[in-house]
Structure formats: C-alpha cells, structure tokens
Amino acid sequence: MTPPIKHQPGSLNIICLDPVQLGQLEKSFREWVEETHRPDTRLSRKRIWIIFLLIRYTGARLNEVLALNPFEDIDYNRRIVSFGKTGDVKSLRKREVQLPESVFNEIWSALNDDAFKEFLTQMFRIDPGHVRRKFYERAISCGFSPAQGAPDVIRRARGVELIQGNVPLPVVQQIMGHSTPNLAASYVKFSDEDMRQLANYFIEKESRNKTSARNMFFGKVCAVRKGDIQSCVDVLTIGEYIITTVITNDSLERLCLKPGLLVTAEVKAPWIMLQKSADEPKCSAENKLMGTVIHIREGEITMEFVIRISDGTSLCAITTRETGSRLGILENDSVWAIFNSFAVILHVD
Incomplete structure (x- = not known):
C-alpha cells in the first residue's frame, strides 16, 4: 500500500491520497455498485457513487454536493456543475466547475435512467454521516485506513492532483471554491468569467490526456506597444507576473492581440x-x-x-x-x- 501524502515534520499531519490510491478507491466504488443484484440496493449505491464522482472530480465539499439538484445544477450542454446556485449552501462561494468528458458521460447516463430518476425524489438529501460511513467502507476495502476515505481527504487529493498537473494555484483555488488572492493590476483585472475559462481549459486538457503545462503562462494581455516592424506585448499572468514578448506586427494583427485578451505565453x-x-x-x-x-x-x-x-x-x-x-x-x-x-x-x- 502506498503511504499517504503528509505535510513535512513540524506541520499538521494531513492525510491525502496519491493518484494511484484515488484510482483504487474509484474502482472499489464501481465494483461495489455492480456487485449487488437487488435493484433497490443498486440504486442506493449508485447515488453514493455519483456523490463520490462529484467530490472526486470537482473538489467540492460534501455539503455542497448533497445540496445539489442534479437536474437543475448540472448543465448537460456545457458539462458544468454549478455550486451555491440552489439548496441550503447559498452562503458558500458560487462557482461553476467543468467535469471531464468521461465522468460527465457516466453521471449523465445514470441520471437519465428512469428508475434512478424516480429514486432521486429527494435528490442527494441524505444523512452526511451515512455517506461518510460508506466512503470509509470503500477505503477499508482497498486496504486503506477509514480516514483516507473521508470526503475531505478526497477533495484535498483533487487539489493536490491539479497542482501536481501544473495547474496554476489561482485556477486550483477557483475550482475548489477557495477565496483567491487579489489578481488585479491597476490596468487589468481577471473576471470570474476569465477564471472560469482558464479552469475549463485545464479540465479539457486533463480529459484529453495532454502533456503537462510546463513553460506555459496563462494570462491576459495588459499592454501593446506597436513599432514599425515589431511590437512589444506584455502579459499579466494569473500569478501576477508580467511576461514580455516581442512579435512581428503581422503576428499582432493575425492573433488580434489587444489589452484584455486571454492568451498563453510559452517559452522553450x-x-x-x-x-x-x-x-x-x-x-x-x-x-x-x-x-x-x-x-x-x-x-x-x-x-x-x-x-x-x-x-x-x-x-x-x-x-x-x-x-x-x-x-x-x-x-x-x-x-x-x-x-x-x-x-x-x-x-x-
């Protein structure tokens, strides 16, 4: 068994799961749903399974997921889950998180099953303690400690997974619903829509299994100084760095570069x-x-x-x-x- 990821000595001992352990836990949930032949038990387990998937791939808190109305808060055209839109957790930071395509398809298929629709008359409004117990059971079945199956541990593991995938910290904070640092310069700001677009970019990239984003800065054009042959373009990254580049005027016009445009700056x-x-x-x-x-x-x-x-x-x-x-x-x-x-x-x- 792979040991849990923990903070360095001298800090709080916080349990986390690595990607292999997350995969084992996901496999355990899937097998648990399939192993029963009783229709009512299968429907009950499928609801727990969907709750797990939503925490696993959105990094949401358990209470946020339990407050969802899956028929109103999941946009089936954009593969977006909206948190804080309905339910009893409106005080939490509202945000939208895009699901990887394969995960969305699995959830969409389950929610379109007539028997499952009828079963979800109470949506996800079930006892949080019951959900946690089922999560602990799946962790034990994998040979982990019960604590490693806690919803908060799975949520935290998603954040670590994104960071290790070179997703910039402000984007991770946006996905996880954390308050973000001030991302404003005096001449340019990142709106919630800008951050949502950047978050969706990384989820799409992850879904397509692309290579990691080394040497790439995601940000917004904050200044353009045009010369007779070449132009100087400044990009404010979401980490509040200024990246300066010189490009030809032909490239400036072809890319339609202007202040406020979201771009990626790459250096070999x-x-x-x-x-x-x-x-x-x-x-x-x-x-x-x-x-x-x-x-x-x-x-x-x-x-x-x-x-x-x-x-x-x-x-x-x-x-x-x-x-x-x-x-x-x-x-x-x-x-x-x-x-x-x-x-x-x-x-x-």
Missing part, C-alpha cells in the same frame, strides 16, 4: 537561462522569475532543471552537462529563471 526550455543568486540579476533579459529547483535530471550531454515559481507554474530549463555542473545548482536551491522577450511565443486558444 533551451531558451531559459539559470542564475543562482539572492539578488535579481542585472542583465538585458526582460523576463526574470525567482523559483525553487524541484528536480534535476542529468544525461550524457545535457542536464534538465525543473523550477517551480510561486504561483505553482513549472519551468523546465536545459543546459549542457558542462554548464549545468559549473552552475553548482542543487535540488531545493532558489534560482532565477531568465529569458528575453524574443524567446516567448504567444498562443490564442
């Missing part, structure tokens, strides 16, 4: 330089970001450094083995990731 790993220094480097590069080295991989010719900056974004830098050794950078070191404005590529989704 070989274009990122590293400097180990407590002070901000004095150099000609416009983009300088402080981060922590979380992984180093050494090959015969090159070395790969993965740096995580404060908003959770991961940057990958590649150097020759000789250069990497000369830098003397170790895991957990603080370093500056440096790249100039010509190294940044803009994408409009």
